[in-house]
Amino acid sequence: GESVGLHLPTLSVQEGDNSIINCAYSNSASDYFIWYKQESGKGPQFIIDIRSNMDKRQGQRVTVLLNKTVKHLSLQIAATQPGDSAVYFCAENMVAGTALIFGKGTTLSVSS
Amino acid sequence: SQTIHQWPATLVQPVGSPLSLECTVEGTSNPNLYWYRQAAGRGLQLLFYSIGIDQISSEVPQNLSASRPQDRQFILSSKKLLLSDSGFYLCAWSVRRSSLPAHTQYFGPGTRLTVL
Secondary structure, eight states, X not given: OOSEEESOSEEEEETTSOEEEEEEEXXXXXXXXXXXXXXXXXXXXXXXXXXXXXSEXXXXXXXXXXXXXXXXXXXXXXXXXXXXXXXXXXXXXXXXXXXXXXXXXXXXXXXX | OOEEEEEOSEEEEOTTOOEEEEEEEESOSSOEEEEEEEOTTOOEEEEEEEEXXXXXXXXXXXXXXXXXXXXXXXXXXXXXXXXXXXXXXXXEXXXXXXXXXXXXXXXXXXXEEEEO
8 A cells, every 4th residue: 555645635725825735654764755746637747855864945935844753744835826736746765765655646726 | 858758648449459658768868767557536556667678577467568678768568458447657767876866756748548
């Protein structure tokens, strides 16, 4: 079964709000985590990643937080825009592994 | 820059017919290559991965097979499609050796397969 999951299957926010998408993982040996965005009918698009030796990493309008104590990963999107509407997946990978383990995804809906 | 192509974009096939989906990567050498399937509203299921020409690992037993005849070409095949083979098929690549955080996978645009 999957070792990475998301707390909520759907999240609805208003344009301009900040969004927080959560993910719990169960494999304590995982060393590397990635967030992907998948728009309808398209392949997943890399957003941001984080290694296990970090607890926070920032990109453009996005921040990933990693809490290894409780095995929790989150993606924060600042000033959410309608173009952010998509399904967001977290994925984990052990350094020695070759495959990513994906969660089931959270659908983010942004209304104007 | 690297790009990944998949074709066809959509495909409708009858049960029992053969299948061939192709994936090619440009702008990189010796990539790891992957095939995933995504059922409607579901996450990604890894089907095959390859670390080199003719080096294929299967993750899930099924009636699908994969081949890598060239370094940057990955093919997903079936001799006889089943209804349950319907889904969104995604090819991905990753850098095999890098000082960057390896294992980040970059996905192609996908192929929507409908088996009737």
